[in-house]
Amino acid sequence: MADQTRTIDDAFAPPGVSWARVSPKLATAYRISLCAVALLVLVVIVALTFIPDYPDVISLIAAAVLLVVVCWLWWLVGRRTRSWGYAEREDDLLVTSGILFRRLVIVPYGRMQLVDLNAGPIHRWLGITTVQLHTAAATTDASIPGLTPPVAADLRDRLARRGEQRSAGL
Secondary structure, X not given: OHHHHHHHHHHOOOOOOOOEEOOOHHHXXXXXXXXXXXXXXXXXXXXXXXXXXXXXXXXXXXXXHHHHHHHHHHHHHHHHHHHOEEEEOOOEEEEEEOOOOOEEEEEEHHHEEEEEEEOOHHHHHHOOEEEEEXXXXXXXXXXXXXXXXXXXXXXXXXXXXXXXXXXXXX
């Protein structure tokens, strides 16, 4: 069983590839979003206690479940953020992510049609961006979240340049 797991892990880590990881600020961004959603749910739970003849025990159980779920997701966000990585090879870009359900996307430079940068308000406030790659096939689109703006801009420019060079040869 251990050999089989090792073989599967090797499939997600091609030999000789040096992975670049995303900023830990990405975990902070996800955790801020998690807290915002949890706060909204908590407001609903508290509002339910003001309904006449509504059993308070249900609100207490819901609040306890909310606390457990938030604690679990808080921990999971950190692990999930550490799972993101990317590597530039000669002819393609590799993007990996996932803990339980692992994913490895290989995007050939010649197939890239568009590379864009985006950042929501929380990401901008924390100083991180996402590089989004678009190809002709929607299943091979990939994104790399949690990059600092200088790293993201350099990556965007390198990918766009390599994409132009590879597609010009078609």
